[in-house]
Amino acid sequence: MMELVQLEKRHEDFARRNSRVIVASMEGLEDAQRTQEKFPHLLVLADSGRGLSEAIGLIDYHAAPGGGDADTPTTIVVDRDGVVRWLFRPSEVISRLSPDDVLKAVDQSIPADVN
Amino acid sequence: MVNSTPAKRHRYPGRLVFLLGVGLPLVGIITYAVQLGRGRLATPWHMAIDSTLAVGLLAVAFWQARKVWRALAFILVLLLAGAEWTFLVGTRLPAYSGPVAAGKALPAFSTSQADGTPFTQRDLVGSQNNVLVFFRGRW
Numbered sequence A: 001m002m003e004l005v006q007l008e009k010r011h012e013d014f015a016r017r018n019s020r021v022i023v024a025s026m027e028g029l030e031d032a033q034r035t036q037e038k039f040p041h042l043l044v045l046a047d048s049g050r051g052l053s054e055a056i057g058l059i060d061y062h063a064a065p066g067g068g069d070a071d072t073p074t075t076i077v078v079d080r081d082g083v084v085r086w087l088f089r090p091s092e093v094i095s096r097l098s099p100d101d102v103l104k105a106v107d108q109s110i111p112a113d114v115n
Numbered sequence B: 001m002v003n004s005t006p007a008k009r010h011r012y013p014g015r016l017v018f019l020l021g022v023g024l025p026l027v028g029i030i031t032y033a034v035q036l037g038r039g040r041l042a043t044p045w046h047m048a049i050d051s052t053l054a055v056g057l058l059a060v061a062f063w064q065a066r067k068v069w070r071a072l073a074f075i076l077v078l079l080l081a082g083a084e085w086t087f088l089v090g091t092r093l094p095a096y097s098g099p100v101a102a103g104k105a106l107p108a109f110s111t112s113q114a115d116g117t118p119f120t121q122r123d124l125v126g127s128q129n130n131v132l133v134f135f136r137g138r139w
Helices: A002-009 A011-016 A029-038 A051-056 A099-109 B015-037 B045-064 B068-090
Strands: A019-025 A043-046 A074-078 A084-088 B110-113 B118-120 B129-134
Touching (some): A002 A011, A002 B129, A011 A019, A011 A099, A019 A029, A051 B110, A074 A099, A084 A099, A099 B129, B015 B045, B015 B068, B045 B068
Parallel strands (some): A019 B129
Antiparallel strands (some): A074 A084, B110 B118
């Protein structure tokens, strides 16, 4: 969740780049709603049905507490036409990109929208 | 008659090495805490490296003065270093091998927003760029 805190703090920097931050996990609506309340500038997806995680191939089986499945931490930059511009998966599960890293990726992969 | 002064013996031989050995893992942990506080979420390899160096230092300190508490410190830091390496190596992720690739549209999908509104790949097309961040969950 720490990465969400960081992304929320930098929401204006994303807005300046005409970019929306969408955060997704395999949790249900109730958890997603609580996350949405906590991070109002992020768009939270509740992917408990796995429609997104399976399509993209991100499920980390038995990775959640209790042996359940979870999304593999991954960041994908998609342009306004729905085309993927950049994908990042950390080499260790505890590693995350900082907001500066993500903003840099946006700047470099979609340079036309930098204001 | 030879007038010689006996060599002065250290009361605590290897004390500096011992203190360094005890302090290094703490420095690693504090550095990681500072790193997290500054929002840097990179893998803390330095922590395991610090602890491994500390194991070496504590082995030397124990060699210089075989005290019980030096042995205990050595064992504790050895366990700490082992746990850190096990955790870091055990959390390695395989390279991404799914269908998403730069220059291609995202595969079709259907999911929902937190308020229950449906959300598909068509919602990514519009006036804004999107950064999709997948996270583990609230736990």
